[in-house]
Amino acid sequence: MTLKEEAHVLVVFPHPDDEAFGVSATIMKYRDMGVPVTYACLTYGDMGRNIGNPPSTREDLWKIRKAEQEEAGRLMNLSELKFYGYRDKTLEFEEKGKIKGDVLELLHELKPTRLISFYPGYCVHPDHEATAEAVLDAVAELAPEDRPTLTLVAFDKRTYEDLGEPQIQTEVRDYTDRKMKVLSAHASQTAQLLIDLSKDTQIGELARERWFEKENFYLYDIEDWINNKGNK
């Protein structure tokens, strides 16, 4: 599937490395087409359990992950990388509307035509869910004609069963080497995956198939979000 020309693509995720696995090659494809891409990263991933090898500390991890994200951003040729500095793990407990406000401000500033984030209910980690909610709440406040197309990432075990085949499957085989470099830039978090990927075994085969062939996205109708919220 070829990507459509966009005025601006906005990517919103909570952690440095959230983009690496399932989105980084798509980002690079957009950049190669000349489409501006902004990555808004809400936390520094400072509460991760993987603290590097040799281990750093809880207090230093944020600096390491920030630097890793900056390097990954350089490798992906991101137009802009923005950090919001929220504490990892706390997004769902933040003041109501605060993160939505940040996202809304960014939407007004960049006027993206496409937005990449997580799919609510199918993104496993509480910070991911909180991000999805904030993003959708923000998009819902825009006038219908100003809303970006929502291209969301789902990876819960129920995904395929509930949501079916992803509507957008980006071919990323040509980006294998560059995506590998992006994954390597996040070394504190991806060490085990990098080992798996290099293996000449079934594990290696599966990992390469999963990450280097297609990046999958689901389209999302914001009206579903608006209507379902009303029913809650």
Next chain:
Amino acid sequence: MKLKPLDEKKVQSLLDEYKNEPVYIHVEVTNGVYASHNNDEVFNAGTFLRNIPITYTEGTLKGGNNFEHRVGLKLDNGGWVYVTGLSHYTVNENDEFILHGIDHSGKLAAALEISRKEFKK
């Protein structure tokens, strides 16, 4: 200073250094948010407490034979802080005294950190 395997003498003397004065602590125990995503058998429990002001009057390191080390802090109001599963320590450039438990796969499993100044928000 890099994180190092826990040295009982040094850690005990550090616990003594921060005692009887107002300090902030960071306490954490985790088995990872992905634990139950990766394995249905896992019950995902964890905690972190950050920038909690305390003063402790006794701070003691125990364990270390067949077990990970544990630390108990007796507070000036009679309360307690208890953390087990500690294996490494350091004091960083901000004078933050850091105790970590690093599990067999190299991941952080437990932390007790003590500082005279507030930790980063």
